[in-house]
Amino acid sequence: MRSFLSKKNVEYKLSINILKATNLETADKNGLSDPYAILYIDGKERARTEVKKETLNPKWSEQIIFPLDMKKQMRLIEIWVWDKDGFRDKCRDVFKKKTFSDDFLGKIEIPVEKLFKTFNLSKKGVDFEQFIELSKPLLKNHEDDNVKGEIVLEVGIVAMDGDNEA
Ligand SMILES: [Ca+2]
Numbered sequence: 001m002r003s004f005l006s007k008k009n010v011e012y013k014l015s016i017n018i019l020k021a022t023n024l025e026t027a028d029k030n031g032l033s034d035p036y037a038i039l040y041i042d043g044k045e046r047a048r049t050e051v052k053k054e055t056l057n058p059k060w061s062e063q064i065i066f067p068l069d070m071k072k073q074m075r076l077i078e079i080w081v082w083d084k085d086g087f088r089d090k091c092r093d094v095f096k097k098k099t100f101s102d103d104f105l106g107k108i109e110i111p112v113e114k115l116f117k118t119f120n121l122s123k124k125g126v127d128f129e130q131f132i133e134l135s136k137p138l139l140k141n142h143e144d145d146n147v148k149g150e151i152v153l154e155v156g157i158v159a160m161d162g163d164n165e166a
Contacts, residue, residue: 001011002034002166004139009126009161009162010159010160010161010162011066011067011068011159011160011161011162012067012068012157012158012159012160013065013066013067013157013158013159013160014065014066014068014074014135014155014156014157015063015064015065015066015131015154015155015156015157016039016063016064016065016066016153016154016155016156017061017062017063017064017153017154017155017156018037018039018049018061018062018063018064018079018151018153019059019060019061019133019152019153019154020057020058020059020060020061020151020153021035021037021057021058021060021081021105021149021150021151022056022057022149022152022153023056023057023149024056024057024081024105024106024138024148025028025056025105025112025146025147025148025150026056027083027085027103027105028054028083028085030054032054032055032056033054033055033056033083033103033105034051034052034053034054034055034083034084034085034086035051035052035055035056035058035081035082035083035084035105035115036049036050036051036052036058036081036082036084037049037060037079037081037082038050038079038080038082038124039064039077039078039079039114039138040076040078040079040080041066041076041078042073042074042076042078043078044066045078046066047062047064048060049062049102051084056149057085059150060146063154072077072137074112076109076110076112077109077110077111077112077115078107078108078109078110079107079108079151079153080104080106080107080141081104081105081106081107081138081151082102082103082104082105083102083103083104083105084093084102085101085103089140090110091115104141104145104147105138105147106138106139106140106145106147106148106149106151107138107139107141107151108136108138108139109130109135109138109139109150110134110136110155113150114124115155116157118132119132119157119158121157125158126160126161127159127160127161128159129156129157129158129159130156130157131154131156132155132156133153133154133155134152134153134154134155135150135151135152136150136152136153137149137150138150156165
């Protein structure tokens, strides 16, 4: 990371657009789920999408933009997808002596260093922006998780000459 961030007076921003998920696991009795996604950076929650009701193919198109802090190294971007349970589901869960939590639908992990290599920033000048679309299969968190489908993101890096900023 240091190799490209050491360019003087360049400010970088990372953009993550959580576009959609496809073919998700069923979590509810009606054969559907109510999916939402949570974005973590280095284990800290940074954003969460809307809940899309009764679908296995949610379309969020929610963009989050972060300034890249040169003093702090970012290591891992994670996105976890959950099924939101409403009051009725929770009553059912109590009846079945389950806990009051939403159901896990899968997660992805993106090492930041690997992402930067994809963009190959060392060959770029000061002012540029580059966006790529990433499709990633959702992964289990525990052995017995039921997980399927994938999540689609648009990830971008924007670089600006810091001296030009007002
Ligand atoms: Ca639900």
